[in-house]
Amino acid sequence: MKVQSLRVLVETKVLEEGWMKQRYKQLTLIDEKRASAQYHEQGYQKRIARAFNKKVKPRNLKEGDLVLKVLRNETFDPRGKMKPRWSGLFIIKKIMSGGATRIANLDGEKMLCPFQMDRP
Known part of the structure; x- marks a missing residue:
């Protein structure tokens, strides 16, 4: 007004x-x-x-599948080297509603917070 x-x-x-x-x-x-x-x-x-x-691709994940975790922080190293964009193998322990999953490493140590798996 x-x-x-x-x-x-x-x-x-x-x-x-x-x-x-x-x-x-x-x-x-x-x-x-x-x-x-x-x-x-x-x-x-x-x-x-x-x-x-339109860009989201559905993933048919189930408990027990092996997945990689994306590292969302800066991937450039000041020394001129590229850092890896993925973090080692993880096992899906539980799939929750909304696409969130609980994962654990291959030794069986569970991660504290759930991760969103349906991001492109």
Whole structure:
């Protein structure tokens, strides 16, 4: 909404009565503007999700499968060497809802936090 300053109102010689009517009209339309903005945002989020989900490849993993874990930190070494992007073999111990899994290394030591397995 546009709120004019008192100086602008005095210079344009707008009557207070007309200003009040215009202001009331703007305030009554604010709910409609808010609703249209919310519908626009929901549509935008659906379009972004659809575009992102095109790239997601479903993986048919089950408990006992061997997997590699992606290292998401910086892969460049200051000495000019490339660091590995994957971390050694892990066994899937439990698959939870939403694509999260609990993994353990080959010695059977479980990792503390679950990992999301359905990222591209």
